[in-house]
């Protein structure tokens with residue numbers, strides 16, 4: 001793990017990043033939220049134009065839905081000490097014929113491992129969208145499932161346990177298409193926090 005000044009420098013370096021600037025129609029504006037104390041990681045896709053304008057991750061209708069489904073207040077959701085938000089591409093990638101373009105691939109290559117290795121407190125990751133799933137979970141065929149028993153163990157167990165105590169994970173999974181919750185021991189704490197903050 002890097003020193004605190006090095007971690008701060010890493011964030012400054014990312015905010016000053018121009019690696020794929022020539023492919024960004026509105027120019028670089030990296031948008032993410034991290035801290036070493038965050039217990040929840042939301043791994044998303046890339047900012048849309050509205051988020052690019054505001055500079056605040058998930059500050060749009062999809063963010064409102066996500067907060068609603070997760071039962072998190074805006075205050076908790078935007079508290080970097082609690083929740084890290086790390087899209088696959090930090091800058092708005094532009095729009096194509098069928099909506100926003102995919103996250104710029106250079107971004108994860110340049111920054112993702114460096115950041116994730118610093119987020120040691122994360123106990124639960126919410127993976128939103130196919131690009132985040134591909135990065136965090138890889139191809140999930142039978143061979144992969146055999147090599148990664150944690151997926152069946154932690155995800156299935158987490159969903160079942162959360163369901164038993166009333167956390168709407170199944171509802172979240174039904175509504176957030178192509179998404180999955182990687183559950184762990186933190187799930188009970190999240191539920192506790194929801195009750196006190198919502």
Ligand code: SF4
Nearest residue numbers: 017019020030091107
């Ligand atoms: S999308 Fe990522 S790699 Fe590209 S300029 Fe923004 S921060 Fe840098």
